[in-house]
Amino acid sequence: MSSTAPLTYDQAGVNYDLIDPLKVTAQRAAAATASHLASHGFTEVQASRGESAYVVDVGPFYVASIVECLGTKTLVADEMAKLTGKSFFAGIAQDTIAMAVNDLITVGATPLVVQAYWAAGGSDWFGDAQRAQALVAGWKAACDTCQVAWGGGETPALAGIVEDGRIDLAASCTGLINPKERLSVGDKLGPGDAIVLLASSGIHANGLSLARKLAERLPQGYLTEIEPGLTYGEALLAPTALYSPVTEALWKAGIAPHYCANITGHGWRKLLRHPSALTYRIHTVPPKTAVLEFIQKEAGQDDREAYSTLNMGAGFAIFVKAEDAERTAQVARDCGIQAWVAGTVEAGPKQLLIEPLNIRFSEDDLALR
Amino acid sequence: MSSTAPLTYDQAGVNYDLIDPLKVTAQRAAAATASHLASHGFTEVQASRGESAYVVDVGPFYVASIVECLGTKTLVADEMAKLTGKSFFAGIAQDTIAMAVNDLITVGATPLVVQAYWAAGGSDWFGDAQRAQALVAGWKAACDTCQVAWGGGETPALAGIVEDGRIDLAASCTGLINPKERLSVGDKLGPGDAIVLLASSGIHANGLSLARKLAERLPQGYLTEIEPGLTYGEALLAPTALYSPVTEALWKAGIAPHYCANITGHGWRKLLRHPSALTYRIHTVPPKTAVLEFIQKEAGQDDREAYSTLNMGAGFAIFVKAEDAERTAQVARDCGIQAWVAGTVEAGPKQLLIEPLNIRFSEDDLALR
Numbered sequence: 001m002s003s004t005a006p007l008t009y010d011q012a013g014v015n016y017d018l019i020d021p022l023k024v025t026a027q028r029a030a031a032a033t034a035s036h037l038a039s040h041g042f043t044e045v046q047a048s049r050g051e052s053a054y055v056v057d058v059g060p061f062y063v064a065s066i067v068e069c070l071g072t073k074t075l076v077a078d079e080m081a082k083l084t085g086k087s088f089f090a091g092i093a094q095d096t097i098a099m100a101v102n103d104l105i106t107v108g109a110t111p112l113v114v115q116a117y118w119a120a121g122g123s124d125w126f127g128d129a130q131r132a133q134a135l136v137a138g139w140k141a142a143c144d145t146c147q148v149a150w151g152g153g154e155t156p157a158l159a160g161i162v163e164d165g166r167i168d169l170a171a172s173c174t175g176l177i178n179p180k181e182r183l184s185v186g187d188k189l190g191p192g193d194a195i196v197l198l199a200s201s202g203i204h205a206n207g208l209s210l211a212r213k214l215a216e217r218l219p220q221g222y223l224t225e226i227e228p229g230l231t232y233g234e235a236l237l238a239p240t241a242l243y244s245p246v247t248e249a250l251w252k253a254g255i256a257p258h259y260c261a262n263i264t265g266h267g268w269r270k271l272l273r274h275p276s277a278l279t280y281r282i283h284t285v286p287p288k289t290a291v292l293e294f295i296q297k298e299a300g301q302d303d304r305e306a307y308s309t310l311n312m313g314a315g316f317a318i319f320v321k322a323e324d325a326e327r328t329a330q331v332a333r334d335c336g337i338q339a340w341v342a343g344t345v346e347a348g349p350k351q352l353l354i355e356p357l358n359i360r361f362s363e364d365d366l367a368l369r
Numbered sequence: 370m371s372s373t374a375p376l377t378y379d380q381a382g383v384n385y386d387l388i389d390p391l392k393v394t395a396q397r398a399a400a401a402t403a404s405h406l407a408s409h410g411f412t413e414v415q416a417s418r419g420e421s422a423y424v425v426d427v428g429p430f431y432v433a434s435i436v437e438c439l440g441t442k443t444l445v446a447d448e449m450a451k452l453t454g455k456s457f458f459a460g461i462a463q464d465t466i467a468m469a470v471n472d473l474i475t476v477g478a479t480p481l482v483v484q485a486y487w488a489a490g491g492s493d494w495f496g497d498a499q500r501a502q503a504l505v506a507g508w509k510a511a512c513d514t515c516q517v518a519w520g521g522g523e524t525p526a527l528a529g530i531v532e533d534g535r536i537d538l539a540a541s542c543t544g545l546i547n548p549k550e551r552l553s554v555g556d557k558l559g560p561g562d563a564i565v566l567l568a569s570s571g572i573h574a575n576g577l578s579l580a581r582k583l584a585e586r587l588p589q590g591y592l593t594e595i596e597p598g599l600t601y602g603e604a605l606l607a608p609t610a611l612y613s614p615v616t617e618a619l620w621k622a623g624i625a626p627h628y629c630a631n632i633t634g635h636g637w638r639k640l641l642r643h644p645s646a647l648t649y650r651i652h653t654v655p656p657k658t659a660v661l662e663f664i665q666k667e668a669g670q671d672d673r674e675a676y677s678t679l680n681m682g683a684g685f686a687i688f689v690k691a692e693d694a695e696r697t698a699q700v701a702r703d704c705g706i707q708a709w710v711a712g713t714v715e716a717g718p719k720q721l722l723i724e725p726l727n728i729r730f731s732e733d734d735l736a737l738r
Contacts, residue, residue: 018492019524022501026485029509030519039516040479040545054520056481058545060429067436067484067541069525110409112425115436116395117486119537123387132391140398147408150399151423154539155388156438159578161535168488168530170523172436172541176409176427209528 047186050275052103052262055177055185062177064109067117068099070169072208073237078166079215080222080233087131090138091239092169095205097142098240099264100171102316105247106260108184109175111146116153117170121162126155138239146244148173182251188258189274193345194325195282198246199338200315202238202291206264207310211236214299226294235291243316246332250318253331259319268307269366271317271352277363279348284340285356286313303357308365319345416555419644421472421631424546424554431546433478436486437468439538441577442606447535448584449591449602456500459507460608461538464574466511467609468633469540471685474616475629477553478544480515485522486539490531495524507608515613517542551620557627558643562714563694564651567615568707569684571607571660575633576679580605583668595663604660612685615701619687622700628688637676638735640686640721646732648717653709654725655682672726677734688714 027050034044037056045062048055053066073095077088101111116139126132143150162168177183203211215232218224222233243262250257261270271280288296292313296306306312320328325341332339350363396419403413406425414431417424422435442464446457470480485508495501512519531537546552572580584601587593591602612631619626630639640649657665661682665675675681689697694710701708719732 018496019526022495022505023524025502026505026508026522026524029505030512030521033509033512033517033519036512036516037481037518040481042481044518049521054482054484054518056518056520058430058481061427063432063481063543063545065434065482065484065520065541065543067486067523067539069486069488069523069527071525072527072529075529112406112409112411112427112432113423113434115423115434115541117436117438117539119438119539126391127387133394136391136395136398139395140402143402143405147405148402149406149413149423149425150402151425151434152399152418153395154436154438155392155395156440157388158438158441158537160441160444160581161532161537163530163532166530168527168537170436170486170488170539172434172484174432174434174543176432212529 045183045185048107051185052106053109055107055183061180062183063174064104064107064177065174066100066104067170067172068103070096070099071205072212073205074167074169075212076208076222076233076236080237083223083233087134088237089131089134090141091237093135093138094142094239094242096169096171097139097146098242099205100173101146101148101242101244102262104173104175105244106184106262108177108182110178110248111148111173111175111244113151113174114143114148115151115172117172118153118155119158119162119168121164121166122159123157125165125167142242145242182256184257184259189276189278189319189345191278191345191347192322193258193319194322194341195280195343195345196318196320196325196328197286197314197340197342198243198316198318198332199286200289200311200313201241202289203236204240204264204311204315210299210309211295214295218298227290230290232291232294241315241337245335246337249331249335250328253327255320255324255328255331257318257320261317263311263315263317266366267309267311268352268354269361272350272361272363272366277350279346280343280352281346282343282354284342285354286340286342288313304359307354307359308361414552414554417476420554421475422478424476424552430549431552432543433473433476433546434543435469435473436539436541437472439465439468440574441581442574443536443538444581445577445591445602445605449606452592452602456503457606458500458503459510460606462504462507463511463608463611465538465540466508466515467611468574469542470515470517470611470613471631473542473544474613475553475631477546477551479547479617480517480542480544480613482520482543483512483517484520484541486541487522487524488527488531488537490533490535491528492526494534494536511611514611551625553626553628558645558647558688558714560647560714560716561691562627562688563691563710564649564712564714565687565689565694565697566655566683566709566711567612567685567687567701568655569658569680569682570610571658572605573609573633573680573684579668579678580664583664587667596659599659601663610684610706614704615706618700618704619697622696624689624693624697624700626687626689630686632680632684632686635735636678636680637721637723638730641719641730641732641735646719648715649712649721650715651712651723653711654723655709655711657682673728676723676728677730
């Protein structure tokens with residue numbers, strides 16, 4: 001591969017074609033275990049199967065739970081620590097919590113408890129006090145922002161599994177959907193609903209394999225300035241936006257989303273996540289953040305490739321009644337997160353039409369179920 | 370180190386002295402986040418801080434949650450797959466779920482939902498269909514045994530963080546303590562209670578670093594026969610016992626444990642886990658399983674060292690009213706798990722006295738809080 005050839009996500013080392021079939025097999029086996037809940041007097045919310053978080057009806061409310069991995073963003077933080085002497089692990093902690101919390105809230109849940117999963121390549125990872133303290137401080141700060149209790153966690157040393165000097169970070173999250181009418185999976189979504197997009201803070205924690213590959217072919221690597229005073233590495237490490245303050249504020253404002261999509265792996269194709277056959281027509285495309293624009297340009301990606309793998313400026317989608325759309329965007333802005341009324345849901349074949357960019361994604365482009 | 374010198378846990382690569390201080394710092398930061406629950410109308414069960422699972426009072430019942438790592442047992446499974454051509458990942462799946470479920474039940478919770486965390490060193494890990502299917506099948510079977518719903522999970526490919534060809538396995542678990550009187554943390558434990566020990570099925574998933582180190586200095590390695598027809602590797606890979614059927618059966622039998630301890634890392638020192646100053650006097654020591662006896666002998670460990678790091682035949686401790694002790698052991702046996710009324714709780718300094726072995730562990734031997 002020449003250094004000016006376009007860089008695709010598969011070339012960057014993540015092959016969803018190998019992973020997705022296992023996911024499907026596992027999802028089928030998982031679905032067959034739902035009947036066990038009856039022995040405890042409970043039932044699953046079947047519509048949550050295949051959604052971002054799993055939901056159980058325990059009577060007075062629903063319980064939602066999830067575990068989520070950060071991915072490979074720590075590799076950028078490790079490299080930037082070497083280059084700058086700074087620790088970026090406070091931001092990395094926020095990224096990790098965002099992966100779990102932003103998924104959990106898609107079903108309408110209020111996140112209550114986060115558990116930390118910090119699996120290091122050896123005990124000595126925890127001996128670097130500055131880095132370890134940054135991880136702790138950032139983890140706590142993100143819990144404060146999301147108003148969740150940090151319940152505890154696991155800090156294993158896994159020499160031989162996790163590479164020496166590295167750490168595998170994940171978070172689990174448990175929450176309640178309370179009152180039950182906040183549940184936002186199932187058949188609430190329908191034609192006429194509006195699509196509100198919330199701004200991302202940068203690349204978030206998906207697409208980092210691609211971003212790292214790109215750094216290798218930049219003459220100055222992570223220290224390349226993408227705008228005056230901002231290096232590529234620092235821009236990549238902007239912590240992922242936490243969206244639970246928005247979903248909580250929406251509920252307080254009397255707005256119950258019909259559906260939500262956390263725009264992570266598979267980029268904007270995640271807007272097709274809901275199982276119904278519906279057409280999503282986007283009329284307003286949020287500005288790309290500087291780092292995403294830089295990646296797209298340097299990787300030589302066309303819009304279709306970029307929007308199919310990266311968030312491209314929109315980190316979270318909220319589907320609401322059309323009459324609630326403007327107010328939804330305003331609530332988000334009041335929480336400090338830019339937002340746009342970006343499109344509409346229509347009857348029609350399952351497809352996403354990003355009209356300003358002349359892109360169409362169909363059901364075949366997202367085989368998650 | 371000569372090949373006949375005693376092998377300690379620290380020499381095997383896990384240095385808790387480096388990890389435990391971070392744990393303490395993290396636990397303090399975590400404790401400070403508990404107040405967020407009030408903004409949602411809930412409170413934490415403070416006595417669950419520092420216990421194996423975190424508990425929140427949500428009104429009609431308590432919610433318990435946890436995330437747990439398998440550790441390095443997959444390295445044994447990988448090696449044994451090379452040596453025998455068999456896949457041991459069905460058992461490995463059970464081990465992983467056991468780590469989470471056996472911890473969650475210590476607080477009195479009924480496990481309801483398990484989430485899978487399968488972080489591979491690359492997408493190709495999932496391309497080995499036999500191994501991947503064994504992992505799925507074993508995961509489902511363990512969920513069936515524990516009567517939990519498999520909610521979903523995460524299957525990231527983490528090249529650069531997880532080593533090539535390896536997988537980092539963990540499970541999160543959410544459950545309910547329902548009715549609330551099942552809660553088994555806090556001040557229920559007291560002098561006069563009995564200690565019932567449940568049999569382990571082998572090494573479980575703690576002490577594997579030591580076990581692997583030992584394999585390196587055996588001339589036939591994992592293929593060493595520890596008894597006729599049973600290799601060291603196979604014996605190590607006996608799946609961890611799942612204890613939630615016992616705790617559920619106990620509740621149905623009208624027995625509510627005052628406290629429970631999952632005997633994992635730190636071995637029998639985990640019997641000192643409860644924060645109260647109490648003396649635990651053991652009068653009956655369960656038989657070691659063959660593999661633990663083999664490890665102790667080959668590693669040249671004295672009893673004190675062995676019982677301070679390995680489960681030595683007892684995988685789980687249940688503390689009950691003295692009058693419930695025999696019946697508790699019988700309920701466990703009816704679930705297919707051998708059990709012994711092994712000791713008593715007494716007023717006195719915080720210490721564990723294993724009388725048949727003349728061992729004393731004091732508070733200083735377990736600095737987890």
